[in-house]
Amino acid sequence: MYEAFLDAANLGVLSLEPPGWGAVLLRGFVASLEIAFGSYALGLLIGLMGATGKLYGGEVARDLWEIYTTVVRAVPELVLILLLYYAGTDGINKLLALWGYDPVDINGLLAGIIVLGIVQGAYSTEVFRGAIKAIPSGQIEAAKAYGMPSFMILRRITIPAMLPHALPGLANLWMIATKDTALLAVVGFTELTLATRQAAGATKAYMTFFLAAGLLYLLVSFVSGIVFKILERRYRRGIAGPA
Amino acid sequence: MTIATETVTPNTDAERQGIFRPHRIVLALIAVALVVYIVYSMRWDWIADYQGQLIAGLWRTLGMLFSSAIVGFFFAILLGVVQVTGPRPLAWLANAFCSVIRGTPLLLQLWLLYYGVGSLFAQYPEIRQSFLWPYLRQAWPYGFAALTISFAAYEGEVMRGAFAGVPRGELEAARAYGMGPITMFRRIWLPRAVQRALPTLNGETVLQLKATPLVATITVVDLYGVISKVRQSTFLTYEPLLLLAAVYMILTALLVLVFRYFENRIPTKL
Secondary structure (H helix, E strand, O other): HHHHHHOOOOOHHHHOOOOOOHHHHHHHHHHHHHHHHHHHHHHHHHHHHHHHHHHOOOHHHHHHHHHHHHHHHHOOOHHHHHHHHHHHHHHHHHHHHHHOOOOOOOOHHHHHHHHHHHHHHHHHHHHHHHHHHHHOHHHHHHHOOOOOOOOHHHHHHHHHHHHHHHHHHHHHHHHHHHHHHHHHHHHHHOOHHHHHHHHHHHHHHHHHHHHHHHHHHHHHHHHHHHHHHHHHHOOOOOOOOOO | OOOHHHHOOOOOOHHOOOOOOOOHHHHHHHHHHHHHHHHHHOOOHHHHHHHHHHHHHHHHHHHHHHHHHHHHHHHHHHHHHHHHHHHHHHHHHHHHHHHHHHEEEHHHHHHHHHHHHHHHHHOHHHHHOOOHHHOOOOOOHHHHHHHHHHHHHHHHHHHHHHHHHHHHHHHHHHOOOOOOOHHHHHHHHHHHHHHHHHHHHHHHHHHHHHHHHHHHOOOOOOHHHHHHHHHHHHOOOHHHHHHHHHHHHHHHHHHHHHHHHHHHOOOOOO
């Protein structure tokens, strides 16, 4: 049916079979999604550590997290990606050489996930910090009074209680994560945007490919909008809405 | 304003003692050592050779930032007004425009404009012969257009909330004074909405600053473009990027300071 639609609309270049570039585009799309999921998950982990570190950590930890979030949020993602991408792969190979191993070729997917995850982590640190601060302090004090160890407090009280406050910010961050994957095109990783440009350059059908890629990105943002709406409804049960 | 002061207010006695805590002095010493190491052990002789280009690039970056933010803000006001008061189809269109732009990566929009629309323009002899062609052949109009559209869409969403959030009573009071719709918009609605949107404007402008290096991918030689050229011709990996990161950090800090100054000057009694 897809092919029939393409024939009717004279969009043969988007065909999934080799003369068309549809498969290349879809492969790029999958790579983009993998990086978005991976870096988002890593960012959430870093963010949770950062927020607890900033709120409950010692003085040194608090200052170090502050430096991390300030620097990452002040430098353009593109520059950070270049710096971390080159410095990271170079640093790992230097370390390996120091221990007498041969240099390795670092997987572009993994490098992309780590680099974008570090960027995401700085933003989610701030989201989580604000959400945790919105929890009435009595709830955490009560958990402490029951003798819960701090990790259990985090798991049972802090995370469930802050989620409704954090969800709008987290939804925003997910949208940023999906769109930031496009920046990896600049370091030569074939995700959706670079695949689109390659296909467009080869066939000269620039508008067709860029619009098709735009539709794929919109699809992601549309679906995630619905998912986050459902999540928010679920986690805001029992909380009065805005007046 | 209350939010900003709350986050700055130290919440423990220890923090109140400021930067002269022992661990902060250690951190500062480490930072100084790092800077000294970077300055002395890395190569910085290329800065002198590229000084003129670097400064020109910086101006182009700033020009891109401010021109697109100012024009974009103007369109954002239109988008906001239309979404709140416009006739249903227009409001829907404006809303769809914001969602589409906010749902796709800026890099893709930029390449769509430059490679896609740019190649369409070239096919029409009418456009090739028009007075606009010398501009449309260059890259910067596409970069400017993409940045402006993006800023307008993001800020338009904010302005929609700001226009909708102006208290009914103030608008009713204006009408009761006999103001016409245009006077009311000019004197009450617009200033009050801009005032409400101002705190977000700071964040949006910083985001816009961080988006400007993308125009280098369509051959606009902004600061990032100059740095890329330096990296290609000197084979240095880190030094140019570190300088670039430092410049962007300084620019961000300046933007935040300027906006804070203006925010403090606007009386808020909300």
